[in-house]
Amino acid sequence: MNYLKRCRNIRVGNFRFLNLIIVFCIFVSCSNENKLEKEIAEIPVDFDxxxxxxxxxxxxxxxxxxxxxxxxxxxxxxxxxxxxxxxxxxxxxxxxxxxxxxxxxxxxxxxxxxxxxxxxxxxxxxxxxxxxxxxxxxxxxxxxxxxxxxxxxxxxxxxxxxxxxxxxxxxxxxxxxxxxxxxxxxxxxxxxxxxQVGPIRERTFLGNLISFGKEMYIKDLLLPSLSNARKIGYTEEQYKWAEVNEDQIWRYFIEKQLLYSTDSELMPRFMYPAPFSKFYLEEIDKEAPDRIGQYIGWRIVASYVENNNVSLQQLLIADAETIFNKSKYKPKR
Structure with a gap:
C-alpha cells in the first residue's frame, strides 16, 4: 500500500510539474507577444x-x-x-x-x-x-x-x-x-x-490550400487583435463550425484523394465565395461555410510555422509539398 501511495504521489507530482511548465511557457509566450506588440506600436506611421x-x-x-x-x-x-x-x-x-x-x-x-x-x-x-x-x-x-x-x-x-x-x-x-x-x-x-504571397503557382488542390493558408497566416501577423472569424470573413457560428468539424473535413479531403488533384471544380467548391462548401453530403452542405479549404490551408501553414524554425520570407518561398510534409498537421478532433 505504501508503495502504491508513493507511486500515486509521484504521478500527481509529475502532473503538477507538467502543469507548471505549461503555465510558464504560456506566460513567456504572452510576455514575448506583448513585448513585440509594444515595439510595433512605437513604429511611426503618418497618413490621412x-x-x-x-x-x-x-x-x-x-x-x-x-x-x-x-x-x-x-x-x-x-x-x-x-x-x-x-x-x-x-x-x-x-x-x-x-x-x-x-x-x-x-x-x-x-x-x-x-x-x-x-x-x-x-x-x-x-x-x-x-x-x-x-x-x-x-x-x-x-x-x-x-x-x-x-x-x-x-x-x-x-x-x-x-x-x-x-x-x-x-x-x-x-x-x-x-x-x-x-x-x-x-x-x-x-x-x-x-x-506578398503572389499568384498561385501550383495547380494542385494542395497548392491552392497552402497559397490561401499563407495569406491567412500573414493576416494573423498583421491583425493580431482581430478575431479569427473576422479575418476569414465568417460569422462566429461559421468559424465555430469549421473548428468543430476540422477533423471530418480533413478526412474527407484525404479519403477522396483531393490533395494532389488538379480538378478545377475543387476551387469553387472549397476555395471561393459561395453559399456553402460543396461536399455533396446533405448533412454537411446544409451547415458548411464557404471557403472551407482556406480554413484548412490556414491551419496547415500555422502548424508548419509552429513546428519549424523558419522566417517569414522562408515561409513565403516554400513550396506547398514542403510545407505540408513538415507541418505535422493534425486536425482537432
Whole structure:
C-alpha cells in the first residue's frame, strides 16, 4: 500500500510539474507577444484618409479642375468635364452620397485600425511604404471593394454600408455578409497579404490550400487583435463550425484523394465565395461555410510555422509539398 501511495504521489507530482511548465511557457509566450506588440506600436506611421467621396458629392464646375489635379487617377481623360459634373448630379449618385454620409460621417475608428495595420506591415515588410489612402463611391462594385496599386489604397465605402442595406438587395446573401464597415481593415490586410504571397503557382488542390493558408497566416501577423472569424470573413457560428468539424473535413479531403488533384471544380467548391462548401453530403452542405479549404490551408501553414524554425520570407518561398510534409498537421478532433 505504501508503495502504491508513493507511486500515486509521484504521478500527481509529475502532473503538477507538467502543469507548471505549461503555465510558464504560456506566460513567456504572452510576455514575448506583448513585448513585440509594444515595439510595433512605437513604429511611426503618418497618413490621412482623403475623402474623395465627400469632395465629389460637393462638386461644382469651379471645383472640378482642382479635384482633377489632386486625384488624376480617378478621372479618365476620355471624358469631358461636363460628364463628371453630370454624374455628380445624377439622382442615383446623390442617393449613394447620402447613404455613405449617414454611415461614414466619421472614419476615426477605421483610421485607428488602419494605423495599427500599417505599423504591422512596416514591421514585417519594411520595404512597403505607407500608402496614400482615398475613399470613393464606385457604383457598389463589390468585386473591387479595396484596390492597392503603386502606393495608392482606394476603398469603396458604398460596399460597406451594412449587409442588410437596401442597395444590396439583389446581391447574394453570402456576399453581403461582409459588406459591413467592420470588414474594411480585414479586406485591406487581405490585399497586402495576397500581394506578398503572389499568384498561385501550383495547380494542385494542395497548392491552392497552402497559397490561401499563407495569406491567412500573414493576416494573423498583421491583425493580431482581430478575431479569427473576422479575418476569414465568417460569422462566429461559421468559424465555430469549421473548428468543430476540422477533423471530418480533413478526412474527407484525404479519403477522396483531393490533395494532389488538379480538378478545377475543387476551387469553387472549397476555395471561393459561395453559399456553402460543396461536399455533396446533405448533412454537411446544409451547415458548411464557404471557403472551407482556406480554413484548412490556414491551419496547415500555422502548424508548419509552429513546428519549424523558419522566417517569414522562408515561409513565403516554400513550396506547398514542403510545407505540408513538415507541418505535422493534425486536425482537432
Amino acid at each position: 484618409i482623403e475623402r474623395f467621396d465627400q469632395l465629389f458629392a460637393q462638386l461644382t464646375p469651379e471645383s472640378l479642375p482642382e479635384l482633377k489635379n489632386n486625384f488624376p487617377f480617378l478621372f479618365s481623360e476620355k471624358y469631358e468635364d461636363s460628364i463628371w459634373f453630370k454624374r455628380s448630379q445624377d439622382t442615383i449618385q446623390q442617393e449613394v452620397n447620402k447613404e455613405v454620409e449617414k454611415v461614414f460621417l466619421d472614419l476615426s475608428a477605421e483610421k485607428k485600425e488602419l494605423h495599427s495595420l500599417f505599423q504591422h506591415i512596416q514591421y514585417y515588410f519594411p520595404q512597403i511604404k505607407v500608402p496614400r489612402v482615398v475613399t470613393i463611391t464606385n457604383d457598389v462594385d463589390y468585386r473591387n471593394k479595396v484596390v492597392l496599386s503603386k502606393g495608392l489604397l482606394v476603398v469603396s465605402l458604398d460596399t460597406y454600408l451594412g449587409k442588410d442595406h437596401h442597395f444590396y438587395e439583389s446581391i447574394q446573401k453570402y456576399l453581403r455578409q461582409n459588406f459591413n464597415r467592420q470588414n474594411i481593415v480585414s479586406d485591406v490586410a487581405s490585399v497586402y497579404a495576397k500581394n
